Amino acid sequence: MFDYPVVLTPDGDSVLVTFPDIPEAITFGADTEDALQQAVDALETALSFYIDNRQPLPAPSPATGHPTVRPSGLESAKLGLYQAMTERGMRKAELARRLGWDVPQVDRLFDLTHTSGFDQIEAAARALDLRVEVNVSPREQIQNAS
Template sequence: MFDYPVILTPDDDTLLVTFPDIPEALTFGANKEDAMLNAIDALETALSFYVDARKQLPEPSIIADLPTVRPSVLEGVKLAIYREMTLQGIRKADLARRLGWKAPQVDRLFDLGHASRLDQLEAAAKALGRHIDLTLA
């Protein structure tokens, strides 16, 4: 769902990492493995800017021959719930009322740096008429 393509460009002794869909995400690495690990952090940081600004998340492109990275599982679930909330036109205050929570609890739910509990994420998904379906691959 959130598999974003990355462009790896040699830059002196490092690899520059850019995202065609997210110009705010930019990082580098000493080698490909390091660059791809740093790309995940850059992706999560950039997507948190969208959430903080209450903007719609960019759709990932499908570009042949480019590697992709995705946020960690917890961040991916948070982003999926955020995306659904924005698609339904529901504000954070509306979600807080549906859940019977205070506004700061909903803010923490969408804070990609905060370790939210899965039961909280499930409750938010349910309040939006959705459910979380995880698979181990």
């Protein structure tokens, strides 16, 4: 759902990572593997700017041969909830009312640096008439990414 393509560009002794769909996300790595690991943090940081500014999340474009990067599982769940809430035009105050929470609790739910409990994610999903699905699958191997 949140698999964003990245462009890897050799830059001297490092690899530059840029995201065509998220110009705010830029990072470097010592090699391809390190660059892709650093890219996750850059992606999560940039997407948190969208949440902080109450903007819709950018949709990932097709990979077209580029490697992709996705946020961690917990952050992906938070992003999915945020996206559903914004698509419905719902404000945080309404979600807080539905959950019986204070607004700062909802703010923490959408804070990508805060480790929310999975029970909180599921409660928010239920309040949005959604369910959370977990899928564990083999990790994709990056080929010809350098």
